[in-house]
Structures are given as structure tokens and as C-alpha cells.
Amino acid sequence: MTKSSDFNIMIVGQKGRLSYEAVLFAASLREMSPNFKGSLIVVEPQPGPKWSFDPTMNADVRAALIDLGAEILPFESRHFGEAYPYGNKIEGLSVLPEGEPFMFFDTDTLILDDLGKLDINFDHPAASMRREGTWPQEELYWDGYTAIWKSLYDRFDLDFESSLDLSQPDEYWRRYLYFNAGWFFYKDPAVFRERFLNWALEVRDNRPEELVVQSLDPWLDQVVLPLVIHSLGGGRPGPELDGLDGDVTCHYRMFPLLYARESDRVIDVLGRVTSPNKVKKVLKSHEPIKRMVYQGRGEKVRALFDQSNLPHREQQIRNKIKANGFWMR
Known part of the structure; x- marks a missing residue:
């Protein structure tokens, strides 16, 4: 069982708003969780054909992050980039140390208390439940929640029934495994990234017919994330993780x-x-x-x-x- 306080934290640093949020995240981590022994890794997309501008952070921000104890690692945007910047959280996993437990946080997060208070089992991935029923969206000619979600589980040969919260009514969005991608974790970023990336590209480029009337922008990462977590033996977070989106972290x-x-x-x-x-x-x-x-x-x-x-x-x-x-x- 992989339980450790020495995990790596990943956030995305990019020119503009995200870079300043990264500084704020790093400052809150250092101040509010001084006993954290892991690494804070700020992954930074690099200029390339997927960007019409230079997405790297300015010198003052970079210096502040390093002064606050962060490590800045560059990555290449091969599949998403400017057209779908939420893909940074998928492609950025490529530069994390393989085989080491990690937790991703959206950059617009504050650390409020000691992360050591969390009992994280990295063998069983989970993600944030601080979400609304944003996807799929009810449409005039849609197939309904069950048909849409089941088509995705079937596409990747996953067991759909075991993902359901049977305490919730049929065709009510909370019945289906759905996360906010504001945080997630696993024992190995390489394994997580490969599945997350490949399945996101498959859904984007070859969606099941039940999804034809559904928008995947900006929801693609949140559509695929529950499939990845379910396939790796994870699911909804238990009470031991209540501090996330609670008294230990805040996704503002x-x-x-x-x-x-x-x-x-x-x-x-x-x-x-x-x-x-x-x-x-x-x-x-x-x-x-x-x-x-x-x-x-x-x-x-x-x-x-x-x-x-x-x-x-x-x-x-x-x-x-x-x-x-x-x-x-």
C-alpha cells in the first residue's frame, strides 16, 4: 500500500494569471504546511506550434517560485496547447519522476493547513468532488445520462455498473462518477498520464455517437478523468480526504x-x-x-x-x- 507524506505536488505555471496563482500556491504551501517533505513541481509549457504566443512565465515570477522552494520543469505541448489549455494537466505529467506518488492541484488553490493531516492511499486514485452537474448537458435530442456515460465505459472495456452511486436516483447526475479535475492523485504519474492522454485523445477524436450533441470544451478532462480513476482501482474519495476542498485546501x-x-x-x-x-x-x-x-x-x-x-x-x-x-x- 502506497502511503507517504513525501509525494510530489504538481501545478501548472503559464504566462498570465496561472503564473501568479502558482506563486500564491507556493507561498501558501510553504507557510501553512512547513513540514511537507515532498517536491513542489511547477510544470511549464514551452513555446511551439501548439501556441501562438510564448506561454512561459516571466523572470520575476520564476525567481519568486524558486525562492519559495519550487522546481520548474518544462514540457512540450504535443496534443493540446492553446486550443485546449486544460490539457496542460495531462501533458505536464510527462516530466514528473516516474514511479513516485504525485498529487496534482489546479493552480487556483490555497493550502490552508498541514498536508500531513491527510491519509492518502496513492494505490487508489481519487479526485475532487467539489463540482456541479456541468456535464453531460441535457439537450433536446440527447440519450440521457446512463446511455452517455455507459458508452464511454464500453469504449474502454470498463465495468459501468460498479461506478454508480446507487443511493442516487437513475438519470440524476450525482449517480454517475464525475469529478472536478481540481485535484487528483496516483502512485505513478507515467501510468496515469499514458491512460489519461490516450483516452482523452480517443474521446476528442473518435467520440461515441451518444456524445455527438455534447460539448467537450472545456469538459474533456473531466469527462475522461473518472474513466481513468475507475480503471486504476480508484473512485470517490472517502472521509479521510475531507480536508481536500475542506480545512486543508481550498480550490477558490x-x-x-x-x-x-x-x-x-x-x-x-x-x-x-x-x-x-x-x-x-x-x-x-x-x-x-x-x-x-x-x-x-x-x-x-x-x-x-x-x-x-x-x-x-x-x-x-x-x-x-x-x-x-x-x-x-
Whole structure:
């Protein structure tokens, strides 16, 4: 059984918003989980035919990441790149050390506490359950949840029935194995990447007919992820991982959403890890962080909502922030 506190963490560093989020992630990891013994690996897509611009991070960001203890590893975008940047989390796995347990986090994540509190069994992969029923989408001439998901399991010779949550009603989205790709883990990145990449390309390029009316952009990674996890003997995370998307990590997505809906603990940690001058000097170059965190716009967003009684859907939160002129991304 593969259980270790010495796993590698992977995040994606790319020019623009993701690079500043990477600095914030690294700062929160160093400050809030100082006993973490593994490596923080920032994978960075390199210029090439899949990009119309240079996707690499600027010198100040790179220096800040290295100063915070991160290792920056380049990778080549062979299959996705600019057309589908979510593919970075798939292709970037190629540069992680083979055979060493890893955990991927979306860059827009804060570490809130000691990662050693988590009881992670890397033999049984899992992923984030902080999601809404975003895919598949109900359409006029669609085949329904069961037919769509079963077609994917059949394509890869997987057992569909064992993936179902039978406590949920038939044709209700929660019955089917579906994750947010904000975090996932496994004992070997090479094995995970090969399956994730090959199956993502197969679904993208040769989709089952039941998926013809369904959009795969931006959902492709979240469509394929449950298939990969199920095939490797994993599934829905158990209570031992409640700290992920809980009191140990927070996937905040965007700064207006963070201030609108996250706990006071998250706000406190954000303030703490963005206050050192070395970090502040770099983060202030990013307009949303500058305005939301350092100039107080985030507190104005927070005042618009009762965090104990938030709207049920994220879109309602976004709309209210936009209506008040505070939206930034």
C-alpha cells in the first residue's frame, strides 16, 4: 500500500494569471504546511506550434517560485496547447519522476493547513468532488445520462455498473462518477498520464455517437478523468480526504468567487500568505490580486453575500458580482 507524506505536488505555471496563482500556491504551501517533505513541481509549457504566443512565465515570477522552494520543469505541448489549455494537466505529467506518488492541484488553490493531516492511499486514485452537474448537458435530442456515460465505459472495456452511486436516483447526475479535475492523485504519474492522454485523445477524436450533441470544451478532462480513476482501482474519495476542498485546501477558482463564498479561515490565510514583501512585490503585478487583495475590492465583494446562505448555483454568485461591477478574472 502506497502511503507517504513525501509525494510530489504538481501545478501548472503559464504566462498570465496561472503564473501568479502558482506563486500564491507556493507561498501558501510553504507557510501553512512547513513540514511537507515532498517536491513542489511547477510544470511549464514551452513555446511551439501548439501556441501562438510564448506561454512561459516571466523572470520575476520564476525567481519568486524558486525562492519559495519550487522546481520548474518544462514540457512540450504535443496534443493540446492553446486550443485546449486544460490539457496542460495531462501533458505536464510527462516530466514528473516516474514511479513516485504525485498529487496534482489546479493552480487556483490555497493550502490552508498541514498536508500531513491527510491519509492518502496513492494505490487508489481519487479526485475532487467539489463540482456541479456541468456535464453531460441535457439537450433536446440527447440519450440521457446512463446511455452517455455507459458508452464511454464500453469504449474502454470498463465495468459501468460498479461506478454508480446507487443511493442516487437513475438519470440524476450525482449517480454517475464525475469529478472536478481540481485535484487528483496516483502512485505513478507515467501510468496515469499514458491512460489519461490516450483516452482523452480517443474521446476528442473518435467520440461515441451518444456524445455527438455534447460539448467537450472545456469538459474533456473531466469527462475522461473518472474513466481513468475507475480503471486504476480508484473512485470517490472517502472521509479521510475531507480536508481536500475542506480545512486543508481550498480550490477558490477566481478571486471574486473566493471572497464571495469561502470561509473566514480562507480569507485569513490569503491575507497571511500575501503579506510578505517578497511575495507582495510579485503578486501586485497581477491586476485582480492587486485590486482584490491589496486594495480592498475583495471585502466589498464579500459584503454582498451572506456566506452562510449563498445562492445554490455558482452562476448566480457570478451574476451578482458582475451586476455590482466587481468581477475580475
